[in-house]
Amino acid sequence: MEEERGRGNERWNAAIANLTEMSGNLESLQKLLLKKAVFVDEETFSKASLISEQARTIKVSSFSYVAPFVALEQRVETLERELDAAITAAAHARSQKRQAEAAQKAAELRTQEITKELENTSKVFELHMQELRAKQEEINKRDNDIKLLEAIIQTLGGKSPIAR
Template sequence: MAAPREKSAAATSSAAAADAAGAGGGGNRWGAAVGNLTELGANVAALQRLLAKKAVFVDEDIFSKASLAADQARTIKILDQRVQSLERELDAAISAAARARTEKRQAEAAQRAAELRAQEVTKELENTAKVFKLHMEELRAKQEEIAKKESDIKVLEAIIRTLSNKDDGGSSE
């Protein structure tokens, strides 16, 4: 009776291993399930071998306690794996947050630099406008001076024409 059970446990174990190999690592849950099935098959096979060699009779209370302890050990193992997974996720989240803070600081520094540059350019434009205004005032003053000199020249030309007309008229008389 033990031989058929050993064969079915070995078949279950090898089928689970074949499924795991065919799945190509389709996820942590699948891998954990296959691992649990493989472990269960190995445990059943070991129990069958043990029962075949030594007939052990245990009362129901001891068997249920041992079964409960085995279940708790598996649960603890699964929970430990989950804790490790969560710790890795937490470490990744902390690293991502640190990178985000660094990028934010760099962006803020770049923004401050751009604002300072904008202020410098604004001051340069204001200074250029002031210089331009002074040059315009100077040009207006020169233009007024030129206009005054032109008017003086016209007056002098008129005086010269008048005098030259008198001289021409005086020598003809």
């Protein structure tokens, strides 16, 4: 694609150069005719006038012919710059998307880690609660044993209950 564009540019540049050179040659011829053709016969004068008119026509038509192509070439260059900018923006957007995806994945992994920590903490808390209940049951059993022993002592000793 670049090569085709390069060849197209070369052809346009060559065509513009040819038209510019032709215009210059015609202007030189016209000046020469104006200086030297003062004393020429009618046929030579009409031929020179015709050539001069053709030179003006070629000059005007060459610029009117080349101008749209120059404008078209400028439009192509503008579109190419816009395309390059769009490609750059798309690459930047893809990069940001990858970064966002990586950040999301990291956040998901951190969420999983925190969830595991919470589950482990809950399990540890549950084990501590079971241990505390077992200790409480043991304390209640010993308290009942103490009350039973106190009742036995009172019964055997005939004494009044021990105040606690």
